[in-house]
Amino acid sequence: xxxxxxxxxxxIIAFACHWCGVGxxxxxxxxxxxxxxxxxxxxxGRINTSLILRTFEKGADGVIVFGCPEDxxxxxxxxxxAEEESQIIKEMIKxxxxxxxxxxxxxxxxxxxxxxxxxxxxxxxxxxxxxxxxIT
Amino acid sequence: MYKxxxxxxxxRIKLFFPHxxxxxxxxxxxxxxxxxxxxxxxxxxxxxxxLIIAGKFEEALELIxxxxxxxxxxxxxxxxxxxxxxxxxxxxEAVAICALKRFAADWELKKQIKRNKPIxxxxxxxxxxxxxxxxxxxxxxxxxxxxxxxxxxxxxxFPGGMLTAGIPAYRLPRxxxxxxxxxxxxxxxxxxxxxEVGKDITFGELKKKGYKAFFIAIGAHMGLKLNVPxxxxxxxxxxxxxxxxxxxxxxHKKPGRKVIIIGGGNSAVDSSRTALRLGCDxxxxxxxxxxxxxxxxxxxxxxxxxxxxxxxYLAAPVRILGENGKVTGMECIKMRLGEPDASGRRRPLPxxxxxxxxxxxxxxxxxxxxxxxxxLPKGHKFKLTKWDTxxxxxxxxxTNKPGFFSGGDAVLGPSTVIDAIxxxxxxAHSIDRYLSHKDIKKGISKPQPVREWGFGLEIEDEIPIxxxxxxxxxxxxxxxxxxxxxxxxxxxxxxxxxKRCLRCGHCIECQExxxxxxxxxxxxxxxxxxIEEIGRSPEFILxxxxxxxxxxxxxxxNDMVITWKDEKExxxxxxxxxxxxxxxxxxNMCRGCGKCEEVCLxxxxxxxxxxxxxxxxEINETLCKGCGTCVAVCKTGAxxxxxxxxxxxxxMIESCLHSE
Ligand SMILES: Cc1cc2nc3c(=O)[nH]c(=O)nc-3n(C[C@H](O)[C@H](O)[C@H](O)COP(=O)(O)OP(=O)(O)OC[C@H]3O[C@@H](n4cnc5c(N)ncnc54)[C@H](O)[C@@H]3O)c2cc1C
Ligand code: FES
Numbered sequence: 001x002x003x004x005x006x007x008x009x010x011x012i013i014a015f016a017c018h019w020c021g022v023g024x025x026x027x028x029x030x031x032x033x034x035x036x037x038x039x040x041x042x043x044x045g046r047i048n049t050s051l052i053l054r055t056f057e058k059g060a061d062g063v064i065v066f067g068c069p070e071d072x073x074x075x076x077x078x079x080x081x082a083e084e085e086s087q088i089i090k091e092m093i094k095x096x097x098x099x100x101x102x103x104x105x106x107x108x109x110x111x112x113x114x115x116x117x118x119x120x121x122x123x124x125x126x127x128x129x130x131x132x133x134x135i136t
Numbered sequence: 137m138y139k140x141x142x143x144x145x146x147x148r149i150k151l152f153f154p155h156x157x158x159x160x161x162x163x164x165x166x167x168x169x170x171x172x173x174x175x176x177x178x179x180x181x182x183x184x185x186x187l188i189i190a191g192k193f194e195e196a197l198e199l200i201x202x203x204x205x206x207x208x209x210x211x212x213x214x215x216x217x218x219x220x221x222x223x224x225x226x227x228x229e230a231v232a233i234c235a236l237k238r239f240a241a242d243w244e245l246k247k248q249i250k251r252n253k254p255i256x257x258x259x260x261x262x263x264x265x266x267x268x269x270x271x272x273x274x275x276x277x278x279x280x281x282x283x284x285x286x287x288x289x290x291x292x293x294f295p296g297g298m299l300t301a302g303i304p305a306y307r308l309p310r311x312x313x314x315x316x317x318x319x320x321x322x323x324x325x326x327x328x329x330x331x332e333v334g335k336d337i338t339f340g341e342l343k344k345k346g347y348k349a350f351f352i353a354i355g356a357h358m359g360l361k362l363n364v365p366x367x368x369x370x371x372x373x374x375x376x377x378x379x380x381x382x383x384x385x386x387x388h389k390k391p392g393r394k395v396i397i398i399g400g401g402n403s404a405v406d407s408s409r410t411a412l413r414l415g416c417d418x419x420x421x422x423x424x425x426x427x428x429x430x431x432x433x434x435x436x437x438x439x440x441x442x443x444x445x446x447x448x449y450l451a452a453p454v455r456i457l458g459e460n461g462k463v464t465g466m467e468c469i470k471m472r473l474g475e476p477d478a479s480g481r482r483r484p485l486p487x488x489x490x491x492x493x494x495x496x497x498x499x500x501x502x503x504x505x506x507x508x509x510x511x512l513p514k515g516h517k518f519k520l521t522k523w524d525t526x527x528x529x530x531x532x533x534x535t536n537k538p539g540f541f542s543g544g545d546a547v548l549g550p551s552t553v554i555d556a557i558x559x560x561x562x563x564a565h566s567i568d569r570y571l572s573h574k575d576i577k578k579g580i581s582k583p584q585p586v587r588e589w590g591f592g593l594e595i596e597d598e599i600p601i602x603x604x605x606x607x608x609x610x611x612x613x614x615x616x617x618x619x620x621x622x623x624x625x626x627x628x629x630x631x632x633x634x635k636r637c638l639r640c641g642h643c644i645e646c647q648e649x650x651x652x653x654x655x656x657x658x659x660x661x662x663x664x665x666x667i668e669e670i671g672r673s674p675e676f677i678l679x680x681x682x683x684x685x686x687x688x689x690x691x692x693x694n695d696m697v698i699t700w701k702d703e704k705e706x707x708x709x710x711x712x713x714x715x716x717x718x719x720x721x722x723x724n725m726c727r728g729c730g731k732c733e734e735v736c737l738x739x740x741x742x743x744x745x746x747x748x749x750x751x752x753x754e755i756n757e758t759l760c761k762g763c764g765t766c767v768a769v770c771k772t773g774a775x776x777x778x779x780x781x782x783x784x785x786x787x788m789i790e791s792c793l794h795s796e
Binding site for chain 1 (some may be wrong): 715762763764765768777779780785786788789790792794
């Protein structure tokens, strides 16, 4: 199975909230994670099903959303909204035949220093294994 | 910032996808740093230290000069209250701020940078400044820069006040004073020496000549009486100011063989070291408290002792002894320290029966001075304090007579150069407002008291670094000359010392970002309405699009053009208009409910009433961070965000997925 996807470069879109560690510091993931494309939003709560589905439709192989930890959301409840929304999104993409692992919501990654690396690496590895998105 | 430090350490801070994140980066000072608040003139210490580290010595000096027109002088003789407040003291020793200032000033002197050009006169009013000490010079400097005509009247044949007449040349070389005074005179200030206002020319005559405001900066030159028997009766009893003035005017005859100086301030220590240099065999200082209470600069006392001055602490004069009309000695009494008095220093009390005699042929009292008020006409209406100083308003420095202002030693009694400079600034500000018929009380804020400084410093983590000691002339070389004792840091020493600064309060406020940005994308703002000049600092806001160099950015249209090729090698372009991350109000929709003002976390929104008296909310775009909270609360939909619109996000996704 792995052989099948050799040389595959996944296109991964990362949405980052403007205030969280990633958005605010504009962490350069290009060097560490060359498959990343970062798009900032004002808050992780701005994501919704249609936005994520559009992203997959336009050809993304994976989508990761960064937001602020639990009680650190700039608007109090934005990240909670995002969490609720992400449940729905996961259900939706499953229905459409896209693997659930292609989408994750990541809050609170900075509390442990290396967590960002491991989460992102794990995600990218996962996508690489899955291969190109089934709908492109 | 959330774990920013860790991120910085890993050097991950780089702009990820440069063409998609135009942004506002805000640098907000936590507080003005402690050193700056401690400085009466509010000199931007942290900033010039930062510039020295960067090797930008000229810029550092420019910045100092904004608040202190006499940097070379202060760099040598200032009492540096800034160093006493330095947070580095919690780690090891204070940063050698004063010596760094001198380094910057000397660097310019060495380079012989161009002379100042006269300032264009834009105001018809003329101002008379009485006294050319640091207070008068500073006031003249500020007022001439505001476009007024300024004349300084000076009683002595030379300008500089106590700087030239009092402070000896081994501490403050004359060419340094001359250069700095010259720089102020070059701006177009008229200097009239050998004119004593009140005697050679009266205030009435000055008014007739068209002077509209007066700044009385006459200093405090009259020695106080010791009030002991024998005082002034014998030859060889000279007041310290007379003594220093005569030496500083070129009379290098030694006053006697054995000299006693009474007092513990700078003038006492200076007199003693001057006497040694004139060739006196033995020099004593008699001071009634202990060394800890001595007001002179600590380093001065140390150097005096090294040079051979003998200091008798806890002793006070009882009687001046004399024979044949000449001083032969002084009877003293031992003292002990009692309870602290009003000034907080412990009160000295005599110990009965401990009298002793010191033989001497010269006695120089240097206990304190007060202003010489003999120039005031009889029946003048000035309000004075019981110490014969001018009573002024503590923020405006206005006397009780309209149009007359006063400052420096004339208000404080014998004090310091930096206080005189600060008074000069404040008075100039008031005079400007007075002549513009504005309320002179408005717009001046006194420096805030020093608070408990946090600054997020991690004092425990700091590694102690030894303070760079100031190089000095060897003692042998000093004693026969008036050559300068303290020498200047070398460039390497200065940079190394500057690096000890902890930079409390994050932003160093050097303002280099503003002048350095060719695209004018960086700006400063004054978010708290009402704060005006006088050296008090603004808030800093940098508005920088992410990495402007890398942007495929068209300056004229604010557009970015991104091109990519698809699999079939077809070229595609996508034009993005850069919206700033801010919100905006449609004034026609706003009904002035004020909800947005309430919720804004950045004080960026305020209500303004229009010509028709309707309230409309307005956004200060410099402060707005575009968080959109106001957009959410706006009932009429008058506020909208410029950025992250549906369309824009979609464009971004598109371009992300296709650009390579
Ligand atoms: C020996 C000595 C050492 C010192 N060392 C230090 C030090 O190390 N650090 C420090 O910070 N401070 C020091 N000081 C104090 C400092 O010099 C003074 O605080 C400061 O110079 C005061 O400035 P000023 O402008 O108020 O007055 P001054 O400098 O005294 O200037 C007043 C001027 O007004 C002139 N004047 C007076 N009356 C008239 C008149 N009627 N018409 C025209 N002109 C008039 C005087 O001639 C004089 O030139 C020292 C003082 C002395 C005496
Ligand atoms: S502000 Fe970061 S998740 Fe809401």
